[in-house]
Amino acid sequence: AAGVIQSPRHLIKEKRETATLKCYPIPRHDTVYWYQQGPGQDPQFLISFYEKMQSDKGSIPDRFSAQQFSDYHSELNMSSLELGDSALYFCASSLYVVTGELFFGEGSRLTVL
Amino acid sequence: DQQVKQNSPSLSVQEGRISILNCDYTNSMFDYFLWYKKYPAEGPTFLISISSIKDKNEDGRFTVFLNKSAKHLSLHIVPSQPGDSAVYFCAASAAGNQFYFGTGTSLTVIP
Numbered sequence: 001a002a003g004v005i006q007s008p009r010h011l012i013k014e015k016r017e018t019a020t021l022k023c024y025p026i027p028r029h030d031t032v033y034w035y036q037q038g039p040g041q042d043p044q045f046l047i048s049f050y051e052k053m054q055s056d057k058g059s060i061p062d063r064f065s066a067q068q069f070s071d072y073h074s075e076l077n078m079s080s081l082e083l084g085d086s087a088l089y090f091c092a093s094s095l096y097v098v099t100g101e102l103f104f105g106e107g108s109r110l111t112v113l
Numbered sequence: 114d115q116q117v118k119q120n121s122p123s124l125s126v127q128e129g130r131i132s133i134l135n136c137d138y139t140n141s142m143f144d145y146f147l148w149y150k151k152y153p154a155e156g157p158t159f160l161i162s163i164s165s166i167k168d169k170n171e172d173g174r175f176t177v178f179l180n181k182s183a184k185h186l187s188l189h190i191v192p193s194q195p196g197d198s199a200v201y202f203c204a205a206s207a208a209g210n211q212f213y214f215g216t217g218t219s220l221t222v223i224p
Binding site: 004 | 155159162214
């Protein structure tokens with residue numbers, strides 16, 4: 001069965017550069033969540049989208065933005081990267097109308113040098 | 114402020130014995146609770162869930178117990194197997210909105 005696809009799996013950037021992470025949800029899932037997991041930390045909620053509209057916002061820095069496109073894939077854009085942005089970024093998808101589990105991608109590891 | 118807490122960062126259990134992972138939460142509006150299992154370099158995978166209208170849900174070797182008055186849930190794995198060694202996260206949500214995760218408990222099952 002198709003799972004949540006994230007790309008790239010690994011990304012290395014310099015400070016003050018820009019990075020874009022992509023997430024392709026499970027087909028027919030209408031909700032996408034972005035989480036950031038720093039070393040030794042729990043996943044922190046960043047932002048979510050339902051039917052291409054932002055549905056909830058967590059601890060997402062102003063330097064970050066995200067959107068969900070008409071094909072339901074989502075992109076997380078991170079600008080003016082800082083060393084502290086180095087983390088594993090997980091995308092998860094779900095069917096909003098069903099209070100069920102999140103299906104996570106394998107994550108994108110961002111390293112800021 | 115951490116709304117979902119897992120106070121034990123690690124747990125070691127002998128193969129065949131019971132593993133009990135605990136989770137506490139502070140938000141009384143949470144109505145749906147989930148456990149995720151995570152292997153290194155992989156995304157979390159769903160394990161088992163429970164709605165606030167229940168106090169127990171069982172799926173094979175995995176059972177989740179919910180004590181709403183104590184704002185506490187636990188995951189029981191019995192019998193524990195070496196393949197169960199992973200980091201376990203509990204998560205909670207209110208009305209299907211954002212999911213709050215605990216900090217995780219690393220379970221090691223010793224053969």
